[in-house]
Amino acid sequence: MSTNLEKHYQKVIDENNLEQLRDILVSKDSALSNRFRALFNLKCVAEKFAVDPVDANKAVNYMAETFGDDSELLKHEVAYVLGQTKNMESTTILRHVMLDAAQQPMVRHEAAEALGALGAEVALDDLQKCLDNDPHPAVKQTAELAIARIQWEHSPAAETEKLQQSLYESTDPAPPLALEKEYNVAELQSLLNNQDKPMFERYRAMFRLRDLDTEEAIHALASGFNDPSALFKHEIAYVFGQMGTPLAVPVLTEVLGRMEEAPMVRHEAAEALGAIATPEVVPVLKKYLDDEVDVVRESAIVALDMYAYENSNEFEYAPTA
Numbered sequence: 594m595s596t597n598l599e600k601h602y603q604k605v606i607d608e609n610n611l612e613q614l615r616d617i618l619v620s621k622d623s624a625l626s627n628r629f630r631a632l633f634n635l636k637c638v639a640e641k642f643a644v645d646p647v648d649a650n651k652a653v654n655y656m657a658e659t660f661g662d663d664s665e666l667l668k669h670e671v672a673y674v675l676g677q678t679k680n681m682e683s684t685t686i687l688r689h690v691m692l693d694a695a696q697q698p699m700v701r702h703e704a705a706e707a708l709g710a711l712g713a714e715v716a717l718d719d720l721q722k723c724l725d726n727d728p729h730p731a732v733k734q735t736a737e738l739a740i741a742r743i744q745w746e747h748s749p750a751a752e753t754e755k756l757q758q759s760l761y762e763s764t765d766p767a768p769p770l771a772l773e774k775e776y777n778v779a780e781l782q783s784l785l786n787n788q789d790k791p792m793f794e795r796y797r798a799m800f801r802l803r804d805l806d807t808e809e810a811i812h813a814l815a816s817g818f819n820d821p822s823a824l825f826k827h828e829i830a831y832v833f834g835q836m837g838t839p840l841a842v843p844v845l846t847e848v849l850g851r852m853e854e855a856p857m858v859r860h861e862a863a864e865a866l867g868a869i870a871t872p873e874v875v876p877v878l879k880k881y882l883d884d885e886v887d888v889v890r891e892s893a894i895v896a897l898d899m900y901a902y903e904n905s906n907e908f909e910y911a912p913t914a
């Protein structure tokens with residue numbers, strides 16, 4: 594979920610109380626876009642745990658009720674949101690979801706990533722279990738990354754390293770490479786694509802490139818789409834959605850069109866196109882409204898809903914879910 598999408602879905606329904614938001618979120622009869630709006634409205638409440646812990650924890654537990662749903666897309670977004678709230682109330686449910694073989698891979702992945710974002714030391718043993726036992730490579734790699742991030746956050750390096758102030762509000766799966774060492778884009782690109790390095794290091798190069806935000810850095814990031822790891826490629830797509838750069842539209846369009854590509858990668862490419870939201874993304878996304886992969890089809894619906902909402906004078910679109 595990109596920052597742009599998130600900002601979009603935080604609007605609209607603040608006038609509902611917590612229970613109404615929960616009812617919209619868990620109702621399979623609500624349009625998917627409304628369920629997303631309810632989710633991001635609940636997130637705003639869950640974040641305020643220092644001021645209003647009772648409502649904040651209620652919001653967390655209402656969000657967690659969604660894990661009984663079937664939609665892989667919605668549940669993974671819930672896990673993402675729980676990880677971004679900094680509210681530790683969710684660590685128990687996230688550990689459970691991560692290790693639950695009945696949850697789909699993107700949901701288990703996002704639960705593991707959320708535990709990393711929370712810096713949840715209490716989850717280290719379960720993350721190790723996930724790393725050892727999960728059958729899905731992208732989930733395993735997420736557990737490896739989350740362990741590295743938690744260890745980093747609780748190490749002296751987290752205090753002493755100088756990091757560029759991020760333009761984005763997200764807690765990322767890894768911090769950018771520290772500013773103490775100078776890198777040019779070519780060096781960052783080679784670290785990014787070096788499959789012999791730990792994923793955590795490669796992600797640190799990715800986020801340093803994101804924060805450079807130059808055309809050269811964008812091309813370097815796009816080179817990551819040739820990697821064998823679905824996890825890695827989906828993160829590149831996520832980063833492009835965050836940056837909101839129209840320069841990434843051609844490569845994201847190509848990645849979304851790779852029918853043999855992992856669903857999580859195509860899903861993230863669709864969401865990134867929705868976040869970039871230039872007129873050229875509309876015909877691209879419309880092509881995937883009937884995609885046979887659920888998370889791709891639902892991402893196209895959500896992305897087009899956002900586009901229509903932001904550009905409601907220019908384009909008419911009725912959400913179908």
Ligand SMILES: [Fe+2]
Nearest residue numbers: 702703706827
């Ligand atoms: Fe993800």
Ligand SMILES: [Fe+2]
Nearest residue numbers: 594669860861
């Ligand atoms: Fe995602």
